[in-house]
Amino acid sequence: MPLSNRSLRRGWLGLLFCAAATSAPAQVLINEIHYRPANESVAEEFIELWNFGSEPVSLDGWQINAGVRFAFSKITLPPDSGLVVAANVARFAELHPGVKNVTGNWQGQLANNGETIRLIDATGATADKVRYATEGDWARRVRGPMHGGHRGWIWRAAHGGGGHSLELMQPSLSNNHAQNWHTSVAGRGTPGRANSSKLANLPPMILDVIHSPAVPRSTDPVTVTARVIDESLAGVSIQLFYRLDGEANFWELPMARSGSEQFAATISPQANGQVVEFYVSATDGQGAARAWPSAPNNCPRLLYQVDDQTVAPGRPVQRIILTKLERDELAEIGRRPWHNTSDAQMSGTFVNTESGRTRVHYNIGVRLRGSTSRAAAHKSRRVNFPNDRPWRAHTAVNLNAVHPHAQELGSALFRLAGLPAPRARAVRVFENNERLGGASQFAHYAELDPLNSEYIRWQFPNDNSGNLYKGGGYADLKFLGDEPTPYAEKYFYAKKTNAWQNDYSDLTEFLRALGKADESALADRMDVDAWMRHLAVHDLLGNEETSLVTGDKGDYALYAGTADRRSVLIPYDLDAVLGTQGGTQSPLWRATANPALAQLMSRPAVAVRYWFHLEDLAQTVFSAEQLEPVIDRLVGDYLPRTEVDRLKSFAAKRSEFVLSQIPRELTVATGLAKRDGFFFSDSAMVTLSGQAPATTAVAVEVNGQTADWFAPKARWQTKVTLRRGLNRLLVLALDADGNEVARQHADVWHGDAPTRSLGQRLTRSTRWTAARPLLVVKPLVVPADITLTVDPGATVCFGPEGRLLVEGRLLAEGDEQRRIQFLRAPGTAGPWGGVGFSDSAYDNRIAHVDFHHTGSYALAVTNSVVTLDHVQWHGTRTNLIWFQDASLTVRDSVFPDLSHSEHVRGIGIRDGGELVFERNRFGTTSGYNDILDVSGGKRPGPILQMYDNDFFGGSDDGLDLDGMDAHIEGNTFHSFHKRNSSSSISAAIATGRHGEQASNITVVQNIFYDNDHHILLKQGGRLEASNNTFYGGMFGAIAFDEPLRELEMPRGARLIGNIFFGNKADLIHLKPLWLEQKWVWLHVFDSMIRKSHDWFGERNLAADPMFADAPLDVRLLPG
Structure with missing residues (x-):
């Protein structure tokens, strides 16, 4: 302003x-x-x-x-x-x-x-x-x-x-x-007036004091240099004072000028192991004097130590140099019980050697650190650097003696998982020339980031002004009220940043939200997904530390920024991981022994993320392919081969165990006896239970009814009321957005089997209800002008000779929760005769119907109009649909795998009718059989239309179109490979002649992969193909002939905007002479295709389309 x-x-x-x-x-x-x-x-x-x-x-x-x-x-x-x-x-x-x-x-x-x-x-x-x-x-x-x-x-x-x-x-x-x-x-200082400390003559400033060499040998003299600044260096006297450790008095040496502001003096060589203490004094011409460093007489000043030993190449070397008196005191502290110890720090020198460089830091503080680990023979150290002279941006480091390799790997794996964690690396530690660490440490220590503001600045560079709390032995995430006092108590939440502020509001707000069921408030206070990933990392590491993450308290940290106030969970104390304690089969979900985390993880939307991260991490960061190189790179240089192999073995077995514990399938258990493929229940109430895919499911519905859900086991349970007859209970697993991730059915028969037959011919329009199961033992005719209506949930049983013959109209329309069941009568064997339509011009509709154990051609349609919607076949391996001159529409239906049979076979489309298949799933078949073998629909009349269907393969062709024109759009064809003794080749789509009629097909926006051939164009056929993906043709993408058969050549193909990639050949069995003589035309525009023939067209390119993950995901990556 x-x-x-x-x-x-x-x-x-x-x-x-x-x-x-x-x-x-x-x-x-x-x-x-x-x-x-x-x-x-x-x-x-x-x-x-x-x-x-x-x-x-x-x-x-x-x-x-x-x-x-x-x-x-x-x-x-x-x-x-x-x-x-x-x-x-x-x-x-x-x-x-x-x-x-x-x-x-x-x-x-x-x-x-x-x-x-x-x-x-x-x-x-x-x-x-x-x-x-x-x-x-x-x-x-x-x-x-x-x-x-x-x-x-x-x-x-x-x-x-x-x-x-x-x-x-x-x-x-x-x-x-x-x-x-x-x-x-x-x-409060002297603002607005002269400083109370102002001096006209300042004692000389003594700067940049250093000794060299940093680690002298017994043959080396040691030179001490200092930079001195004064109003005038004329008349300034500089002295070096030194003494051997244990001596009472200092020796004095004059320091001579070695530069404009530089002064130096040399100490003679000393014996191996000798600790030397020294300081510098300067007095100007007016008598103003200063000694550096300024310290009490009983406080060690600057130290160095003589060392004749040769340190082999390897990890960084951290030397701690103390006087004997101070080191003895540190040892005395180490002998105290761990629960009654001292954090008093000694004063010494720190010498770091790595990457060919040595750094010396004076006036450091050294103390013991840890809690129960202080009782161990090899003690951990905390090194504090004066904050005006940090070491590599550190004012403190922890040197941890407990399983340093585990700590180094644990820290790295958290960060590889995209989570915050203090840095850790293995170093070699010498204290007064004695190498610290024994066999259990592999003679190394873990150098760790302390939990302080420096770590936060490194970890959160864009939001580093917030509060860091270290959870102590009583920090169980329980809300203790709004006042800061209980949180600041010892062993609760120690503030590691902004400790001078008595402000715990971010912590209290987080713990209040955690303790409530208010998920909207919680979302503002914690990144739940990151917390679940954090817990998953601990579980994959096999962490056995008594801590919050294993269901106890303590050994963690929380950070809440100022820009992002959500509390971030940070790991602490990773020495009990990767098999250093415990085995490969420690249970999962141990964190739920903590009440706050148990409440959080009982929420399905939270639990599913824990399961997800367990699986994701086990298959990525903790997979052998990714983890083993990390182990080799991080710790392989100093660990024995046996320990490296043990780490790899533990990690592999732990990941295998974790993956084995993750429920992946939707299962259904009834506790009922099963006969003829159905469960049987005398009671009208049945209990269903099971597991659901843990990494995606948050809820299970049974016939639209929400089941009880137990997240830690991904288990569900519910009670269902049954109708008489066959109840096909639909079990759906749903994700957090309500989308279906898996489905199963449980077929439960309730009540007695029907015994009274319905007769052989209807005399009036009739409704079959779901009140009780019905029985048809002989062919039952629905005459013209009569309508048979089958209610949702109805059960109709057929004897071996039973079938429906529809000349009038059939309306069998169930719904998703009340499917209609057409099945063989309980206690009978063999198939029943199916449903036939003859000369029925009515709108026959079969929706949400299950056909069980039908004979060949379970649905026969002659000169009739039929619509199938959400129909399924069970217990049959033979032909399903036969038609002639029919109008047939099939949507959202599931065709099972067959054996030596065709799913659909037919000829001719009824005048004014249609032949449409949309959003269906076609299973496989075997032998010399196709999935759809249809003929006889030609433009401008009705033709075959295929939209958004999935074909899962077969041993001959997917669509065998003899004399049938077709529009084929949005489908997926894969796994069609010849497995029969014929001389023909296998293709996802094949054309042919029916009499004098050839096939003209339009193929748009389909995906073809892993087929012998994607399209076989022959016998006068024409192809218009645009915006398709042809990938991974074993022999070729589009074949224009069959080499082992004498066939008429096709007429031609127009290919626009298609992607051909990964095929052995893009165009095969196309003779150049055919193109030269113009017997066959070939137009190719705007496609990714290899140039193999002299076609007409432009703007084509032979290049890698960069699929996201072919063949499962053929989306194009950027670039």
Whole structure:
């Protein structure tokens, strides 16, 4: 907002704007930083800028763009004057009413553990930049509080929570160094006036101290270098002080200048294993002195250790160097009981060697870590780095001694599964030249990310300001109320970020939603799918840790961002995975021993995702094809072959076990006896139960009635009331959107078998009801002008000689839950005679009907009109439909597999009628038989129409069209391969002649794959094919002749917009002479096809169409 409106008092405003602004070199500096008020109120934060130049500076267009964000308006800063930029101008005015030079109301807040503040000018160039911190040179090394009988070392800074500010001491020297900053004398700092810590003569700043070589041998002298900055280096005296570990006094060496600001001194070679402590002191010409590092006399300063051993190539080497006194104290802590231990940290040096580079970090903190693992012989360590000098962006790492290879793999597998997890890698750890880790660690440790803000910044770079909670031994996901106090108790939810804020609202809102059945509220508080994937990873890892994910509490973390406030589950403690404990058959669903997770996972829509992720992960990330290379790459370099093989074996067996536990089929159990293919129930009430496909199903319906559902077992159960007769109970498994994923039927007979026959001829229109089963023992005629109506759910039984002969009209229309049953009479054997239609011009309809155990040609249609809808045949392997001069429409019906028979055979279409097959499923057949063998429909009259049917193969042809014109669209044909002794070839579609009539077929948008030939065009046939996919023809896609038979050649083919790929040949048995003499014409346009003949056409291409997953998915991928 404009400064003149709110931020400046009138008098100082006039002073600012009356001065003439200049574009002088950078002279406006960050002079004071108040980042952590005593009461933790971010509204009381401020940054003070000061113009140390001799000319006024216009701040118009300037910004603070790191740390916080603030854009300056038309402000001019006079020489030797300051401007306070306040987080909240109104609050600042309350606390500092006398300060007039104020602007502000910035966006964001200053970090409590340090960060970079950057000031840029109107051109975008950096005018000043300061990275402040709370440790190292920005703090004092002091003894910590007593903990378990030990105190250890900590960093303390009054500006880091004590309510003081940071003040620049000497503005003529760089403000980029902590040694030029000091804590304000007074609380709340000195905004608007001279800094209380300002000095005209600053003690020399000692920077960049390092010893070399980092790991000297006993023959190596060690050179210590330092960079020294002062107002004037003339007269500055630099001294190196060192002593051998255990000595009381330091030796002194003068440091000689080795560069403009560089000074060096050399320590003579020392004995192998010797620890050397040293520090640097500088005094200027006016007597101002500084020693670095600044520490109490009993606190180790800078350390190095002599080591003559040669470390073989391998994993990164992490060296910890401690004085004997401090290492003895650490060992003493290690001897305490794990439940009464201490987190007191020792002070030492850390030397990292990897990738040909060695890094040295001084003044680190080292302590023991872990809980029960502290009782083990090999202890885990926590290494803390001063936050002004992080190591590889880390201010801390954990060095874990428990099954490091399992932790490294566990972390990687979580991340390969697309889930967050702290990074882990195996390293070699030396402490005072002693290699840590025994045989059970394979002499390695796991270097892990601690749960802190640095991990969050790496894991969630775009949303890293939220709250991270580590769940302790009492953190069972139970809602404990709205107040933060119970959550902050020890062993509950330890805040690992923003700990200074007593704000647990994101956690309480999440736990409240988790404890309720309000799924809409829960969706805003957790990514349920990610949680289920997380639990699935634990189960595939075989995690045996006592933790939340195995039904207990603790050993997990939660993160809620500020942009995405949903609580993310983060794994912690992955040392008990991959068979390091437990076996390959640990049960699934262990997390449900936790009440909160049990309630969550009892919801079908949640459980199905757990099942899904188990299967998905077992078949991808945890499959041998993907996991074994990961094991080799990550841990194969340091593990013995036996352990690598054990890991692979465990993972394979665990995945196999997990997959075996996933219900995949829809099953139906009745507990009833079965005869003649049916269950029999004396009671009108029957209990059905079973399992459903666990990875997709969330509900089961039986005849439209929702069954009880038990998600952890994917089991269902319900009671159904039966009608007398045969009840075909439809069992549907449904997904979360209500779509069918599987179906089964249970055929249950209830009541006595019928004994009274219905006679042999109807004399009037009749309705057969579902009240009781009916019996037909002889052929029963439905005469002309008489209608037989069969009600939904009716059962009609036929004796061996029984059949229906329809000359009038048949209306047998059931529905999905009340299908009509036509079957042989109970207790009889052999087929019955089926249904015949003769000269019936009425609209005969057969819908939702099951034909059981019919004889050959269960449906015979002569000069009649019949519509079939949702019809199925059971218990038959012989011919199903025969027709002559009929109008026949068949939709949504299922044709079973047959043996040496044809599903449909016929000739001729009734005048004014149709021959339509739509959305049907055709099973296979065998021998020299086709699926449909039809003849005799020619344009302009009615022709065969095939829409959206699925053909599952056969041993001859799919459609054998002799003298039959056809429109074939949207169908799928596959698995047609010759398995007979004839001289003909096999094709999904074959043309031929019927008398003098040839076949002219239109083939549009069909998918052909895995056939001997997709189309056989012969005997004067014509083909119009557009937008089809011809894939994987074993011999050829389109054949124009049969080589073993003397046949008339076809007339020609027009191919437009088709895809030919993966066929042995795209066009086969087409003689070039036929095209040259124009006996056969061939037009090819806009297709993906290999050039094999001299056809007429253009815009064709021979290329890979890039199918998504042929042949199952022939969608085209981008590109």
